[in-house]
Amino acid sequence: MRCMPDMLLDKAPLIMIDESRCVVCPICSSICPTHALKVNIEGAIEMPKVKGKISIDRGKCIPCHLCERVCPREAIRVEVKVSRKDELVKYHEGSPREAEGRITVDLDKCCYCGLCEDLCEALKVVWTRPEAPGFKPGLTVMVNEELCDYCGLCEKICPTRAIKVECYKSPPRTVEDPHIEGSIKVDEDLCVYCGLCAAVCPVDAVSCDSASTVGYVQLYVQWTQ
Ligand code: SF4
Ligand code: SF4
Numbered sequence: 001m002r003c004m005p006d007m008l009l010d011k012a013p014l015i016m017i018d019e020s021r022c023v024v025c026p027i028c029s030s031i032c033p034t035h036a037l038k039v040n041i042e043g044a045i046e047m048p049k050v051k052g053k054i055s056i057d058r059g060k061c062i063p064c065h066l067c068e069r070v071c072p073r074e075a076i077r078v079e080v081k082v083s084r085k086d087e088l089v090k091y092h093e094g095s096p097r098e099a100e101g102r103i104t105v106d107l108d109k110c111c112y113c114g115l116c117e118d119l120c121e122a123l124k125v126v127w128t129r130p131e132a133p134g135f136k137p138g139l140t141v142m143v144n145e146e147l148c149d150y151c152g153l154c155e156k157i158c159p160t161r162a163i164k165v166e167c168y169k170s171p172p173r174t175v176e177d178p179h180i181e182g183s184i185k186v187d188e189d190l191c192v193y194c195g196l197c198a199a200v201c202p203v204d205a206v207s208c209d210s211a212s213t214v215g216y217v218q219l220y221v222q223w224t225q
């Protein structure tokens, strides 16, 4: 597939890929601005195994959905259970539709952890494939103000303080704090110690050290242009 004008392709440098060192992460394909390089997981080839160490500080991990979505090798599995807003906000009289207020999401601060979407149906993350330089797995967070009663729970749950909620008036209600539980697992047979998970984690719960390449592992790859 040719994805640049011929004139530009004539000037492009020759790119050599040493498949004996490639670990199919596939960061190169995600940073290429013209998507000239793609990594597909097909066909067998011998690849070096990267040596490294990855640790999760379970005391810090929330958990959320971010590192699982960002990992290019699908090496991370996270189970997250967030209490639902409808179970936490109880009206003693009146209805949620009588509440008035304002909600804003600062997308520069949002890391796309996905917790607000789990909490409340008024919030919806538009997911995408993470790409360089930020490797954010989302494009935006949409707010449906028809469904929002400005309870403020999303502001409480957001780890990056990206959400701001002001409630001007509401019928009498009680609002319980949200609760998050879950678990995280890293499959080190798949991990290539690229460090992306550590770079994106909003609470610095991941540490990743990569060392030399040792041994060989059978991976499945096919380069396409
Ligand atoms: S390690 Fe960080 S990014 Fe991954 S689930 Fe835990 S808090 Fe979220
Ligand atoms: S607004 Fe906050 S809670 Fe929602 S996805 Fe972004 S960082 Fe996570």
Ligand code: SF4
Binding pocket: 054, 070, 071, 072, 073, 074, 075, 076, 186, 190, 191, 192, 193, 194, 195, 196, 197, 198, 208
């Ligand atoms: S270092 Fe993290 S993001 Fe990179 S492959 Fe390993 S688990 Fe996935």
